Amino acid sequence: MSHLIEARGLTKRFGDFTAVDGIDFTVEPGESFGFLGPNGAGKTSTMRMIGAVSPITAGSLTVLGLDPMKQGPQLRSRLGVVPQEDNLDPDLTIDDNLMMYGRYFDLPRSALRGRIDELLDFLQLTEKRKERVDSLSGGMKRRLTIARGLINEPDLLILDEPTTGLDPQARHILWDRLYRLKQQGVTLIITTHYMDEAEQLCDRLVVMDKAKIVAEGSPVSLISEHAPREVVEVRFRPGVLDGIADVIETLAPRTEILADRALLYTDDAEKTVAGIGAAGLEPETILARRSSLEDVFLRLTGRTLVE
């Protein structure tokens, strides 16, 4: 025991379609744990099983020491959930949304008032508290959903794509708040298909693809394990790449040829760039950068994460 979440052979099937295919993972208290994967990988299905709103098909799952299938209400009273799709009450004000949600946990109104003040302050929504939800921006709705998920001081906060669809500024505000929660010791699980988000927020993560976990580790260890240190990205005019693919493949230990560009994985970017010139290639742009989780993902699945 003492794992906050323990999943063994966790499986979810809808009819004969397998959305989650026998995955194993554990999450430790205080950790910030990520599920990185493309659309349809099975992230939400996994979150919903953890959140005790979707029965597991096979395998075993313990969350906070409880069985989500048998102790659902007890477990849910200790979870905070930020679903992928906002489901706030559009006709109510921010205040009323939080009060209403807090009452589902049977928290006394007097205690909730103080808690709501704190949360609105923390998520920078105090000025808008008397406004109806349908008048809020996407970023504010997301922040409100997070405030709502924190109303019961959960032992575990589940965030399903917390920043999808937000502009960069709104994403950064959210990241900052989530980072502070993490500092306060709240255990977070986060799904995302943004590498930068996973790198910023997750202590440890699993990469999911087609219902399976294909890799696991900290962002840094995943990168060092699955991708050489540096990448040289070269872009060519459309159509040019096909003809020179075999030349490019000789220029680095590992290469990926994509539609519009080639990625050359290397431990010495400078040398590789020099090699491109020496081979007589004339790319439109050359970019040398450090490897990222995106490269790990590409390596493991042969596909990019966000098309």
Next chain:
Amino acid sequence: MTTPLSLRVFESEARLYRNIWRSSIASSFLNPILYLAAMGVGLGSLVDTNLPGGIDGVSYLTFLAPGLLVATAMQTGAAEGAWKVMAGLKWTKTYHAKLSTPIGVPSLVFGHMLWSGARVLMVSIVFAMVMVAFRVAPVSESLVALGPAFLVGLAMAAATTAFTARVQDPAALPLYFRFVVIPMFLFSGTFFPISQLPDWLQPVALLTPMYHGVEMSRAVVVGVSPAVAPWISITYLLAWIAAGTLLAIRPFRKRLTP
């Protein structure tokens, strides 16, 4: 002491209603006033002139009012079971939000039924007050007439909830009102006795929950005995309420906790 889960659902519906209660109550008054004035008094004077003995020995207004009371409760129940449920499941998805708290599907359905009952009671009480104002019946009789209306409203709320939870396409709801609710409103004995219906339609009217409520409420107000023994009608309505509520749970589960 912890609050029962279904009462927490009830409380949240009440909180939502707080925003609209004024206009909602106002229209609960306006509707019966308009109907009783137009159909009971206006159309009624025509009917009474042509039927000197009255229907069941009373004026058309007195005949109509208890029927309309039940019809109003019926429509309120149907509306709660339709729009509210479709919103919770599909439009605003607030039912999904409720389920990530300790609330589970059965408590959600029971809480929804409790609230629907409260709404039916509100409109019925307002209607009964209007009935008293129109001097159709004294306060005591109007109160007793509320009972059957309440049961019919709940029966329709339960049945409609079970229906709404099973349809994916919200376009089914207007059709449901056009082809089920409005015909029931018109042909279950509210405006004229079902003996006026063609023979083949009479058994259909007899099967509607509304008919049983109309018979009972009218019996109280007019002072006649109902065509069906009240214990049979009451049992029948309770069966509708129980069946509708139970039949709603499975599709709720399928949609909210797949």
